[in-house]
Amino acid sequence: MDERLDASTGYLLARLGAESRRRWARMLAEHDLAPHHLAVLMSLGHVGPAHQQRVSALIGVDPRNTVAVVDLLQHRGLVERAVDPGDRRRHTLTLTADGVDLLTKLREQVDAVEDLMLGGLPGDDRVRLHGLLARLAGTLP
Amino acid sequence: MDERLDASTGYLLARLGAESRRRWARMLAEHDLAPHHLAVLMSLGHVGPAHQQRVSALIGVDPRNTVAVVDLLQHRGLVERAVDPGDRRRHTLTLTADGVDLLTKLREQVDAVEDLMLGGLPGDDRVRLHGLLARLAGTLP
DNA sequence: TATTGTTATACTCTATAACTATA
DNA sequence: TATAGTTATAGAGTATAACAATA
Numbered sequence: 048m049d050e051r052l053d054a055s056t057g058y059l060l061a062r063l064g065a066e067s068r069r070r071w072a073r074m075l076a077e078h079d080l081a082p083h084h085l086a087v088l089m090s091l092g093h094v095g096p097a098h099q100q101r102v103s104a105l106i107g108v109d110p111r112n113t114v115a116v117v118d119l120l121q122h123r124g125l126v127e128r129a130v131d132p133g134d135r136r137r138h139t140l141t142l143t144a145d146g147v148d149l150l151t152k153l154r155e156q157v158d159a160v161e162d163l164m165l166g167g168l169p170g171d172d173r174v175r176l177h178g179l180l181a182r183l184a185g186t187l188p
Numbered sequence: 189m190d191e192r193l194d195a196s197t198g199y200l201l202a203r204l205g206a207e208s209r210r211r212w213a214r215m216l217a218e219h220d221l222a223p224h225h226l227a228v229l230m231s232l233g234h235v236g237p238a239h240q241q242r243v244s245a246l247i248g249v250d251p252r253n254t255v256a257v258v259d260l261l262q263h264r265g266l267v268e269r270a271v272d273p274g275d276r277r278r279h280t281l282t283l284t285a286d287g288v289d290l291l292t293k294l295r296e297q298v299d300a301v302e303d304l305m306l307g308g309l310p311g312d313d314r315v316r317l318h319g320l321l322a323r324l325a326g327t328l329p
Numbered sequence: 330t331a332t333t334g335t336t337a338t339a340c341t342c343t344a345t346a347a348c349t350a351t352a
Numbered sequence: 353t354a355t356a357g358t359t360a361t362a363g364a365g366t367a368t369a370a371c372a373a374t375a
Contacts, residue, residue: 061205240333253365
């Protein structure tokens with residue numbers, strides 16, 4: 048009998064998500080970054096310049112907690128904060144050249160962590176899992 | 189174009205796992221419990237009486253942090269701690285009758301949270317996702 | 330000597346309330 | 353009045369080091 052918990056899909060998501068986050072955190076600690084920092088870089092790399100609130104929604108972090116994350120990235124010269132002329136309450140975030148470089152370099156290590164995390168699944172199942180998770184993420188608030 | 193991040197399966201896991209955990213936490217707060225408490229109850233319900241260290245491994249929580257979780261469950265009379273006669277260093281955890289009752293009652297609410305979380309996926313995709321996650325969980329350390 | 334559970338503690342992440350400035 | 357960003361802060365979760373009891 049399988050000893051693992053498999054009663055609830057939601058629980059499995061939380062359980063595996065915590066494990067994945069732990070591995071990301073260990074890898075990113077070598078760069079003095081936390082998972083949320085890379086999440087911001089990735090989101091900007093994916094959708095281009097965006098307001099802080101939109102980035103917060105994309106990465107699932109409360110805007111109040113996003114402030115400190117962006118502060119660090121800005122101080123390191125990885126992200127630029129600029130007031131939106133159209134609505135001066137908004138701050139547009141943009142990847143700097145250094146931000147793009149770091150993002151490129153990190154992709155290798157992200158892939159390596161991923162291979163270890165998903166090592167137990169055959170390639171086609173990884174693709175299926177990715178597709179299902181991506182679709183599920185698209186339904187979130 | 190889909191605005192969501194879909195570059196990394198590991199990231200999607202962490203992102204969706206955090207969302208799932210958040211919903212569990214909100215639901216369980218009504219019972220003055222946290223996700224880890226239900227995780228312990230579920231694990232005991234699944235594998236039967238088990239030592240603390242084994243439960244820790246099953247739910248992915250460090251044994252040091254499991255102590256306080258089990259303390260609360262014991263004080264509420266949901267779980268029983270007993271020294272293992274065979275190896276007196278070990279403490280065997282067992283669900284009490286109240287623990288079994290609560291677990292049964294919570295299953296409905298767990299399912300309700302799950303329906304909301306996975307509402308965007310058709311039924312057969314939910315089954316596929318569950319199967320993939322369960323297999324992946326079986327490969328963890 | 331190694332292992333199970335424990336304590337204490339520091340650190341990170343998350344959630345709650347209220348403020349500033351712009352609209 | 354409502355919204356974007358911010359600050360401060362309390363609370364929950366996690367990780368580090370060291371200890372007692374037992375094997």
